[in-house]
Amino acid sequence: MILFASVNQEECIACGACNSAAPDIFDLDDSGIATVVFAGDNNRGVTAIAEELQEELQEAFDSCPTQCIQLAESPFA
Numbered sequence: 001m002i003l004f005a006s007v008n009q010e011e012c013i014a015c016g017a018c019n020s021a022a023p024d025i026f027d028l029d030d031s032g033i034a035t036v037v038f039a040g041d042n043n044r045g046v047t048a049i050a051e052e053l054q055e056e057l058q059e060a061f062d063s064c065p066t067q068c069i070q071l072a073e074s075p076f077a
């Protein structure tokens with residue numbers, strides 16, 4: 001299943017777990033808040049995450065302590 005991803009940044013506690021699990025999908029800003037950077041998505045959730053990264057994406061999702069990584073089967077916007 002191909003998924004789209006976006007971080008609810010208001011709930012992100014800047015722990016870095018998602019970036020460790022999936023550095024090609026999530027990056028951290030200067031404050032440590034995560035954003036989806038895959039293919040220039042800029043956290044809009046409109047870019048399908050590549051099939052070969054789906055496992056990493058799931059690991060990041062599972063590792064987020066605040067469940068602020070949102071996944072969907074269709075684009076967020």
Ligand code: SF4
Nearest residue numbers: 012013015016018064
């Ligand atoms: S794992 Fe969750 S709380 Fe931690 S930096 Fe990533 S999005 Fe934020």
